[in-house]
Amino acid sequence: AQSVAQPEDQVNVAEGNPLTVKCTYSVSGNPYLFWYVQYPNRGLQFLLKYITGDNLVKGSYGFEAEFNKSQTSFHLKKPSALVSDSALYFCAVRVLSLYSSASKIIFGSGTRLSIRP
Amino acid sequence: DAGVTQSPTHLIKTRGQQVTLRCSPISGHKSVSWYQQVLGQGPQFIFQYYEKEERGRGNFPDRFSARQFPNYxxxxxxxxxxxxxxxxxxxxxxxxxxxxxxxxxxxxxGTRLSIL
Structure with missing residues (x-):
């Protein structure tokens, strides 16, 4: 089955330290991968995507993610965390139907990132 | 430019009732997707519409339906x-x-729907 996994429900980091939010995926074919962030009572905001090309993708607010095909992972990273980075983060993958011109986005269960001052 | 707008923001219904939620896409966007996000979980795909046609459907019962209008x-x-x-x-x-x-x-x- 095609899926996305975020193994950590919560990640706690001190401000100024590097952070990593983990994501692994299982899809057929080449994956289109995305990271979104959700603040309380808001919709999801796009951070970055991997379609093809360089395995290190840079996105909004200083975030980056590394695509690793052999490990089927797409971990989100930031060199120096800010308190304002505290939010809920979702990894997602686009899945194509084998039998129709349809696609859908599958989201992980989310990781709550908490940055302490 | 306006972003994606949804109405209403909050809604309270009782079991057995029917509800209609509305969405206006960003100007120029022709594809609209719907997701359900239960508290503590990631969004679950319900439908995708493109050019007024259904292009994808998630694992939701037939009680769920959607449509897209000529203005998208x-x-x-x-x-x-x-x-x-x-x-x-x-x-x-x-x-x-x-x-x-x-x-x-x-x-x-989003629209927060509460069923009593």
Missing amino acids: SSELNVNALLLGDSALYLCASSLQGPLDSNQPQHFGD
């Missing part, structure tokens, strides 16, 4: 509401169709 706005309808339908319903729009959807989706702030 969309409605999600849920009949015979159950307690388990309580969730945040998110609408997302994108510029391209499903086969070209390497572009990110832009989300509205």
